[in-house]
Amino acid sequence: MEAVTLQDILTLARQESAWLHHYFIGVEHLFIALTKLQGGLTVAVLEHHSLSPRFMRYSLRETVGRYENQRYWPGFPETPRATDVLALAKRYAGLHAVTERDLLLAILDEGDSVVIRVLNEMGADPCELRQTAANWTAPLKPQPPEVPIHGEVSLSTDQQRVLQAMFRDYSEVQIVRELDGGYSGARVLLVRPIRVGGFKDAPAVVKLDDRHTIQYERRRYDLFVRGTLPAAAAYPIDAPVVPDDTPFGGLKYAFVGHLDDANPVSLREWAVQQDPQKIGEFIRALFEVFGPAWWLQRQPYRFWIWREYEHVLPPALVVEALPEEKPSVTGHILNPLGDWSRSNRVLPGEMVVLKGLVVQKADPERDTLYLAAGAQPEAINRASKVEVRGLGANPATYFRGETVDQVVGRVVSTRDDLLLRSLQGLEPDFDLRLERIPSGHEAVEDLPNPLKKMAGLLDRQVDGYLSTVHGDLHLGNILIGPHGDPWLIDFAWAREGHTLFDWALLEASLLVEVVAQLAPAGWAGVWGVISLLNGINLGDDSVLRERHPVGRALTPVKRIREIVQQCLARPGRWNEYYIPLALLALRMMDWRSVGIQGRRLAFLLAALSISALDVASDSETSSGGNWNDRTDADETDLQVDSQR
Amino acid sequence: MSGAALVIMIMSGPDDGQKIYLSQKHGDGQVDAEGAWTLAFGRREECDVSIPFDTQVSRHHATLHITADGTLWLADAASLNGTYLGNVRIDQPALLQRGQLFRLGRTWMRVQPETGEG
Numbered sequence: 001m002e003a004v005t006l007q008d009i010l011t012l013a014r015q016e017s018a019w020l021h022h023y024f025i026g027v028e029h030l031f032i033a034l035t036k037l038q039g040g041l042t043v044a045v046l047e048h049h050s051l052s053p054r055f056m057r058y059s060l061r062e063t064v065g066r067y068e069n070q071r072y073w074p075g076f077p078e079t080p081r082a083t084d085v086l087a088l089a090k091r092y093a094g095l096h097a098v099t100e101r102d103l104l105l106a107i108l109d110e111g112d113s114v115v116i117r118v119l120n121e122m123g124a125d126p127c128e129l130r131q132t133a134a135n136w137t138a139p140l141k142p143q144p145p146e147v148p149i150h151g152e153v154s155l156s157t158d159q160q161r162v163l164q165a166m167f168r169d170y171s172e173v174q175i176v177r178e179l180d181g182g183y184s185g186a187r188v189l190l191v192r193p194i195r196v197g198g199f200k201d202a203p204a205v206v207k208l209d210d211r212h213t214i215q216y217e218r219r220r221y222d223l224f225v226r227g228t229l230p231a232a233a234a235y236p237i238d239a240p241v242v243p244d245d246t247p248f249g250g251l252k253y254a255f256v257g258h259l260d261d262a263n264p265v266s267l268r269e270w271a272v273q274q275d276p277q278k279i280g281e282f283i284r285a286l287f288e289v290f291g292p293a294w295w296l297q298r299q300p301y302r303f304w305i306w307r308e309y310e311h312v313l314p315p316a317l318v319v320e321a322l323p324e325e326k327p328s329v330t331g332h333i334l335n336p337l338g339d340w341s342r343s344n345r346v347l348p349g350e351m352v353v354l355k356g357l358v359v360q361k362a363d364p365e366r367d368t369l370y371l372a373a374g375a376q377p378e379a380i381n382r383a384s385k386v387e388v389r390g391l392g393a394n395p396a397t398y399f400r401g402e403t404v405d406q407v408v409g410r411v412v413s414t415r416d417d418l419l420l421r422s423l424q425g426l427e428p429d430f431d432l433r434l435e436r437i438p439s440g441h442e443a444v445e446d447l448p449n450p451l452k453k454m455a456g457l458l459d460r461q462v463d464g465y466l467s468t469v470h471g472d473l474h475l476g477n478i479l480i481g482p483h484g485d486p487w488l489i490d491f492a493w494a495r496e497g498h499t500l501f502d503w504a505l506l507e508a509s510l511l512v513e514v515v516a517q518l519a520p521a522g523w524a525g526v527w528g529v530i531s532l533l534n535g536i537n538l539g540d541d542s543v544l545r546e547r548h549p550v551g552r553a554l555t556p557v558k559r560i561r562e563i564v565q566q567c568l569a570r571p572g573r574w575n576e577y578y579i580p581l582a583l584l585a586l587r588m589m590d591w592r593s594v595g596i597q598g599r600r601l602a603f604l605l606a607a608l609s610i611s612a613l614d615v616a617s618d619s620e621t622s623s624g625g626n627w628n629d630r631t632d633a634d635e636t637d638l639q640v641d642s643q644r
Numbered sequence: 645m646s647g648a649a650l651v652i653m654i655m656s657g658p659d660d661g662q663k664i665y666l667s668q669k670h671g672d673g674q675v676d677a678e679g680a681w682t683l684a685f686g687r688r689e690e691c692d693v694s695i696p697f698d699t700q701v702s703r704h705h706a707t708l709h710i711t712a713d714g715t716l717w718l719a720d721a722a723s724l725n726g727t728y729l730g731n732v733r734i735d736q737p738a739l740l741q742r743g744q745l746f747r748l749g750r751t752w753m754r755v756q757p758e759t760g761e762g
Contacts, residue, residue: 022658024657024658026656026657026658026660027660064656064657064750065750067699068699070699072658072696072697077658079657079658079659079660079661079662080659080660080661080662081660081661082660082661083661084661112655112661113660113661114655114656114660114752117745
């Protein structure tokens with residue numbers, strides 16, 4: 001447990017003072033605060049002298065009396081005597097932080113306060129108490145006060161502890177609701193902290209996640225976000241709170257401005273009730289607010305797709321670890337960023353030796369270690385993802401960022417296996433092994449099977465721009481403020497990366513989480529959405545005017561495409577967008593928080609994007625301009641395709 | 645004793661620990677022909693010892709007489725909530741020792757042993 005700080009004591013003192021309607025901090029409030037520290041020195045000393053802390057509080061309150069509820073000044077000023085006592089306590093503490101003992105000794109030594117008079121009245125000798133306090137050696141376990149948490153959201157004990165620690169200075173915390181954050185295991189809550197004295201603070205968004213993620217998120221924020229946010233954006237104000245004895249940590253985003261009545265909602269909640277036109281306008285506003293500091297500050301960037309997008313896919317391999325004491329085992333040696341992670345070269349059942357991969361996360365409950373190329377959230381560091389199972393009783397001994405010299409194991413599944421399994425979960429009505437998926441709508445041709453195309457996509461090279469990106473811009477991470485201002489949260493993956501990453505993710509998220517809900521049931525309904533989207537791909541905007549709600553619901557997608565058009569490295573060369581869209585859509589096939597229609601749409605979106613890509617590539621080839629994204633990499637791609 | 649001076653310390657409430665320095669030289673209080681010094685206590689700002697934030701203190705609540713030989717007499721000035729010496733409500737002027745606590749409304753105070761001069 002964290003040590004009790006002077007701040008904790010002052011908070012308790014303010015609570016006491018507010019309850020008595022005093023609204024100032026006197027020595028009596030400080031002392032009452034000390035008697036409320038369960039397991040602390042003051043309680044121990046009083047009890048040692050047969051004084052009940054509770055009776056002590058009662059007597060003090062009786063002596064000073066409760067005032068009328070009338071405030072004459074703001075805040076909680078200290079009385080001159082309390083100032084003297086605190087200064088004395090600081091002198092006792094010297095270079096260290098003031099402890100409960102310092103403050104207790106200071107109160108007893110000052111000698112003239114109401115506290116001393118009440119102690120005398122009770123027949124206690126302050127000098128003897130002082131003696132006991134100064135010489136106390138028995139172990140103590142002071143508990144910081146608990147802040148009451150209200151709200152209808154159920155939290156684990158650990159999560160509650162983090163929330164308590166985050167709002168230690170407040171008299172209570174109301175959880176307004178859970179912002180439906182998602183799929184990563186993080187909890188995102190909208191809370192209303194209430195200060196001692198009854199004032200409500202502006203609502204804050206609190207993110208609770210594992211402690212490492214929280215600490216990283218704060219660092220990413222400092223690196224990429226701070227200083228780029230417009231005045232109306234969310235920003236974390238406090239250092240992350242990571243109590244020593246829980247695996248969780250918390251980060252608080254407060255909002256600028258006064259939001260007394262309006263609470264922000266996430267775009268995910270908002271979008272399902274709003275007119276598509278309005279959603280489109282909001283997305284445009286988001287781009288205009290954040291764009292100048294982020295996506296529009298860009299540098300030319302020619303990159304291999306896998307460097308920016310491999311990490312969004314499932315792990316390249318799932319490996320069952322073998323005991324270390326079998327050094328004779330030989331197998332494929334897999335180094336970070338090798339092409340093994342995108343070439344399908346390594347097959348299930350084969351032995352592999354993983355060398356020099358870095359721990360992303362250790363999950364003792366699943367006995368799984370998540371490895372990748374590097375530690376920081378730059379996209380390339382998260383390539384070469386491998387899940388290692390069965391490392392034994394204690395994967396918790398690994399820490400994030402640690403380089404693991406060597407792990408020997410047998411491949412259990414490849415990325416293809418994992419994707420195939422996800423697809424099977426969608427109850428497909430077609431043969432998964434086909435090169436092309438038979439069309440489910442008369443207006444659309446058969447589409448390429450994304451599972452067959454994925455490896456080829458990763459090995460392409462495209463021209464794009466590099467800019468600051470959010471890195472996880474799905475609907476849940478965008479909030480709508482009271483005046484319709486866009487706010488972003490969750491900067492854990494903020495980085496310099498491919499400019500279109502955010503927009504492809506946002507489009508896929510919008511389709512999968514909002515539009516798919518409007519589609520009729522079954523694969524046929526999803527194909528209907530795909531046919532309309534195909535219209536947009538082909539530049540046919542008449543679909544937006546369709547009477548059917550799905551057509552209108554695509555309006556925001558059209559707005560996103562207009563933004564993308566503005567951000568394309570080469571006007572009209574949409575490969576730069578369709579490839580990311582396809583890969584991000586494949587990722588969403590695994591989003592467990594999304595219904596089956598959404599995940600089906602994700603799969604077909606990947607397929608449609610790849611088909612659009614083929615068209616685009618063809619036109620590029622035929623145009624024969626001096627710019628061309630069909631590079632050597634594309635030749636490889638073609639070869640691979642022809643081999644299958 | 646035209647140079648008489650006195651220090652009063654507030655012993656409770658929001659001003660707990662505050663010292664109030666009073667001296668004839670600075671024109672505090674009234675000095676009569678025999679050299680006795682009278683100080684007014686109350687919520688009013690014009691009082692020599694003003695206690696603005698205690699609603700139980702009357703506008704003019706009590707007076708303190710300091711005779712020429714330095715003896716202190718505390719008297720209630722028909723206050724609503726009374727003046728107390730220790731725990732005893734006084735109905736006529738009472739002899740006050742330096743260092744002894746007295747109370748107006750809910751505000752405790754005392755006359756400090758020191759003079760505050762020099």
